[in-house]
Amino acid sequence: MFRILIARLIDTIPTLLLVSLVVFILLELSPGDPALKVLASSGGDVVVDDRDLAALRHDLGLDQPPWERYALWMNEVIRLDLGESFVNKKPVGALVLQKLPASLILAAVTLFASVAIAVPLGVVTALRANSTLDGTVRIVTLVGASFPSFWIALACMWLFAVQLHLLPALGGFTVRGIVLPALVLTIRTSALLVRVTRAAVLESLHADFIIVARAKGLSPFRVVWRHILPNAAIPILTVVGLDFAGLVAHAAVIEWIFAWPGIGRMGIEAALAGDTPALLGFVLVTSVIVLFVNLVVDVAYGLADPRIRTAVAK
């Protein structure tokens, strides 16, 4: 297990370097002058001429060659300093730390709800494959996965907040305030998880060891709990892991609509405002989260399947 951890940790370093380099190059190639965007975000109407713009570019370090800026930024990153936001004039690290908990909370609640709903539903639909229930769940999950998140978000707001007055329209750190954004994310996340669980359980159902377990007279619940689910765990763990990383990093649209103060919204705002340090910080931190979650999933594979532990040990 320790060897898995070390191997994966070593892998993350070039991955992060590559991600940061690609993002930096893409930002360099993207049209638009960050200094102009920063000035445009002021909302004021002062006439700014070429001299003012040049001064701002100098202040922001944009007058240096790109490779030099990247080297400077990387030098700061190595010292765990993500630089200063062009717009907020605050350390990016502090901004990330301020926003990250909100995204982690939303992702955790969503994932908990998704697993709680989707895994049992996936098992039941697999056990009753091709039944009316199975057909209904398949259609519902397909619809849930197909509709755009922003549409589901606005529809849920309209239904639960405007029409039924059951929940607040906007997100917030209260039990009622987290329900709507988590619900919208759960619809999409659980749709995929139901289908993966169903497929994995279906595959296990026809395995020889299940026939043996049944022949031994085990109750259907024990067959599912002790034999089917552990064997179906690998694909489910994979999806859950990817979902969690995705929910932290890519729930930006939902965070935007529900005014949820998470890191995804910070990324969108940084991109719109030309706030290069904040955007790079966002990408780097979310990449670290994705890699970390993948690492956890790899470890979980080992815990779930003794064959993987053995293979690694050899």
Place this chain on the structure above:
Amino acid sequence: MTTTSRTSRRRFLRSAAILGCASLVPGFLAGCAAGGESSPTSTASVATPAGSAASQARRGPSKGELRTATSGLPTTLDSDDGTSHFSLLSHGIGETLMRFRADTTAEPWIASKLERVDPLTWRVTLRDDVTFWDGSKCDAEAVRASFERTLSKVAGTDSLIPQGSVLTSGGMTLTIKTPTPSALMPKSLATVELQVKKVIGSDILYTGPFRPTSHTAKELLVAEAYQGYRGGPANIKTLNVRYIPDTEARILALQAGDLDVAESLFPAHLDRLKSGGYTTISGPQARQHMMILNVRRPPFDEVAVRQAVSLAIDRNTLATVLGGPTTPSYSLGPEAMKIPGLFPTQKYDFAEAGRVLDAAGWKAGASGSREKAGKRLEFQITTYPGRAELEQFAVVIVDQMKKLGVGVTIDKVSDITSVINNSTFTASMYSLGQGAFTDISRMLVYLYTPSGTNKDRYNNPQVNDLLATYLANADNAQAIEALKGIQNILAQEVPVVHLVTPSMLHGVAKNVRDLAFAPLEYYRYGTEVSLA
């Protein structure tokens, strides 16, 4: 070399604007005189109008929480950080020496009187009842320190108080001596950048009716009524401003009862708000959507084509695209600003457009497309996603041009500023705010004379001379004559097609009283707004 030359021309025009605009001052002062407050002598002055806070009875105790959502919140509470000044002023935190009236002239606010002692000297007399949030008096020394901090930190503020100006404080009197005549000073002192503040360490104290108690950058601003505010604290005890970037989410939150005010909605939301029983605040913005034509590129190097395109665009149809109270625009600037001497220079006359093109040799062929010497009449409109409504306009214009026999395609770019600045377009959708000065000079400088946004696209020496006259002339009538001359030339040359003036729209719950966002949406939350 070229850049230097352009910059110096720009500097010249800016200097001219600050130098002169004497033409505007008599008009501005005339506006004040109408209120019976100014002295129409060579030593002009603008005094605190009757009905000001000082003359009103003290308001009662503050009560209630007003919950509002906006599309822009300050990143910091420092108006000198270059990004937060508008939010701070509009949410009742900061104040300026002068403020704009509903007719966009300026009147004293923190100041009690503004006098022009001589062409180079302005004297500001401050009110004696204005205090910062720590209770200290807002005297001339505090204002001087505030301005000097702003001038040193905020790019472009030397267009408000010219570089080299000397600020002298004495008691409640601030004297501003400028190196060149600065006739725009009354309006400059009302701009968001020049909010008066007192800096104590990392704390920044303002004089506004609301004092922030909690602020998370671009998320939430909670402010309490400042109890020491002149005339008594604001009616509202707590102002809760939330940043909700999505427009639809703001309106749904208003409908759900989570908000009392949803700011910055789309005109198309008007009917929905009205049918829901909400109060709406709407009105024209000091902004114009337009289509800039590159007179250096075919087919717009031919004046007849420019004239025909302008004649063939039905602005009323464009206005309906946005829905709500959008106004067709036919003048150099937003008509609602009531700029003296401004008149319509364009019109919609589809039949005339056809005749103009026929006369110029652009005849419609069998396919309906217009051609001359075997070449089809066609052009490309550049638009950008920053203002999605402009793309919708471009689509409508494509349709209208098709009826005229002109082929049009649409090209989208993400960085419209570079495209405009470098003139790398044939026709470009654009939107220009009139700016803080509430004067037409910004649009004239940006669009029709050599400047950062018009480096080599349109340059008419006659227009340049007339603009210099307009900006520098002390005689109001002569300035208006110069503006008329500019308009007469531009009416013929059509370097820009004026399209529509967009409207602001805000939705307000029924329990909110006395909320007004005028003018220019600078002053959204003041002392008078209350909750039923």
